Amino acid sequence: MNKEKPVESGKVKYYLAPMxxxxxxxxxxxxxxxFGEGIDKYYSPFLVVHEKIAISNKELKDVLPRNNEGMRLVxxxxxxxxxxxxxxxxYLTKLSYDEVNLNLGCPSKTVAGKGRGSGFLSDITGLxxxxxxxxxGCKCSISIKTRIGIYDPEEFKELISVYNKYPVKELxxxxxxxxxxxxxxxxxxxxxxxxxxxxxxxxxNGDVFSEKDIDELxxxxxxxxxxxxxxxxxxxxxxxxxxxxxxxxxxxxxxxxFLNRLISDYKYELGGDKQVLMKLKELWGYxxxxxxxxxxxxxxxxxxxxLQELKILQEQMIG
Numbered sequence: 001m002n003k004e005k006p007v008e009s010g011k012v013k014y015y016l017a018p019m020x021x022x023x024x025x026x027x028x029x030x031x032x033x034x035f036g037e038g039i040d041k042y043y044s045p046f047l048v049v050h051e052k053i054a055i056s057n058k059e060l061k062d063v064l065p066r067n068n069e070g071m072r073l074v075x076x077x078x079x080x081x082x083x084x085x086x087x088x089x090x091y092l093t094k095l096s097y098d099e100v101n102l103n104l105g106c107p108s109k110t111v112a113g114k115g116r117g118s119g120f121l122s123d124i125t126g127l128x129x130x131x132x133x134x135x136x137g138c139k140c141s142i143s144i145k146t147r148i149g150i151y152d153p154e155e156f157k158e159l160i161s162v163y164n165k166y167p168v169k170e171l172x173x174x175x176x177x178x179x180x181x182x183x184x185x186x187x188x189x190x191x192x193x194x195x196x197x198x199x200x201x202x203x204x205n206g207d208v209f210s211e212k213d214i215d216e217l218x219x220x221x222x223x224x225x226x227x228x229x230x231x232x233x234x235x236x237x238x239x240x241x242x243x244x245x246x247x248x249x250x251x252x253x254x255x256x257x258f259l260n261r262l263i264s265d266y267k268y269e270l271g272g273d274k275q276v277l278m279k280l281k282e283l284w285g286y287x288x289x290x291x292x293x294x295x296x297x298x299x300x301x302x303x304x305x306x307l308q309e310l311k312i313l314q315e316q317m318i319g
Contacts, residue, residue, distance in 0.1 A: 012218060014241045015172075017205060017231030018043040018076050018101075018145075022282060025067040026265045032071045034258045035238045038245025040227070042068070043145075046076045046103045046117075049084030054091035065096055074143065076101040080115050080126070082133035089138045097140060099169055104146040105205075107178045118147040118178035121159060128162050141169040145205070145229075149177045153190045160194045168200040172229055175206055182232075188217070196223055203227035209236060214244055235286030252318050259314060263307070273307040280310055284317075291317055 016023065016031065016039055028042050047059045061067060063075045075092050077100055079085050089100045103117055104127075112119030120127055134142060144163065149155025155177070163171055175191040176182070186206035195202045204217055204225040209232070218224045233240050238258060239250040250258070259280070266276040281302055288298040294317050301313040 012214070012225070012244075013040040013203075013227040014038050014244060015041040015043060015203065015227060015229040016234060016241070017229045018045045018103075019231050019235075020045040020106075022235065023231075025062045025064075026262065026269055027283075028068065028071065028073070030258055030261045030265065031234070031238060034254060034261065035242050035250065036071070037242045037247050039241050040072065042071050042073050043101055043229070044073060044075045046078035046106065047088060049077065049079035049081055049088050051084070054088060063092065063095065063097075073097075074099050074101050076103050076145065078103040078106065078111065078116055080120050080130060082130045082137070085130075085134050086137040089134070089140055089142075093140045099141040099143060100138070101143045101145055101172075102134070104144055105172075105174050107147065107176075107181050112178055118150070121147060121155070121178065122150050124158055124162060128165070131162065131166050135166045142166075143169040143172060145172040146174070147178055148173065148175050148187065148190055148194075151177055151179060153177060153187045156190055156194050160197055164197070164199040166200075170201045170203050170227065171198055172203040172205050172227075175204075192223075195225065201226060203229055205229035205231070207233075209233040209240070211244060232286060235283060236289050238287075256315075256318055263311070277304075277307045277310055280307075280314075284314075288317065 016028065023045060032039065032042070044063055047055060047063070050056065063073065075097055077085055077088050085102070092100055104120055106112065106117030108117070111117040115123065146159065149159065153175070173191055173195070175187040191204060202225050205228070208214065208228055208230045214228065217228065230241060237249065238255070239247070243249055262283070263276060263280065266279050267273070270276055284298065284301055288294070288301070291298065297313055297316045301310060301317065304310050304313060
């Protein structure tokens, strides 16, 4: 499961981004089976470090190899506790994982307020010491997903100097600061400026929704990222990475099969219709943006109260 795909020289690699509450193993497996062409890696939503156990039962189910067959999954860990990170990484190594990802990107108040995720970026000295400890203590490779600072994009100058001290498997850069959340445009100028200074392989993440976005990232003769991580773009169009890899946009039959697969698998996993309804409505909040002229139907779908009603409105959306 964790064997690297061979990648053609000069080919951009594409990764499915971790999105808490959405891209769990059920969603990943459905994406892989229906639209997996061109996806080189999948990243799990973050695992929280626990004091008394290595990993919770819910988190374990999400990263169990048997629930992620056929894909290269990289588990992501959220913490500012070096010993806890090492303990969790060691457990994942025993499950056959040879790479884990450190979350230094989550901008949410509940996470950042505890000095985790992008909140850790405000403590450069503490972050440096943390990285020293985990790179010394972990048996597996470590990649990092990071924002470029807290308030000012130029904070990344100091951050990149810290990352350059360590053998980072891959530095995944979302070029927004913490307080921008997902608003405004990513600072791609900052990304390219400091990508040149990185001593580690670099992956771009942030607002990739079309072929035009990829062309802007890979055009020209200068240094360009070898990999691109896509999150919301894959929720708006589950076939996006397939399209970027030379394939076609999903057909009506394909998207119907994909959504029906999700409903069936979520129902088996979660049981009640209410939980399944919430999952599908959350996905349609993104997917619906691709259906111009269907705004009234989408509004009804996002307000519906039964799974049966959602299925009817879903058919009207797709046509």
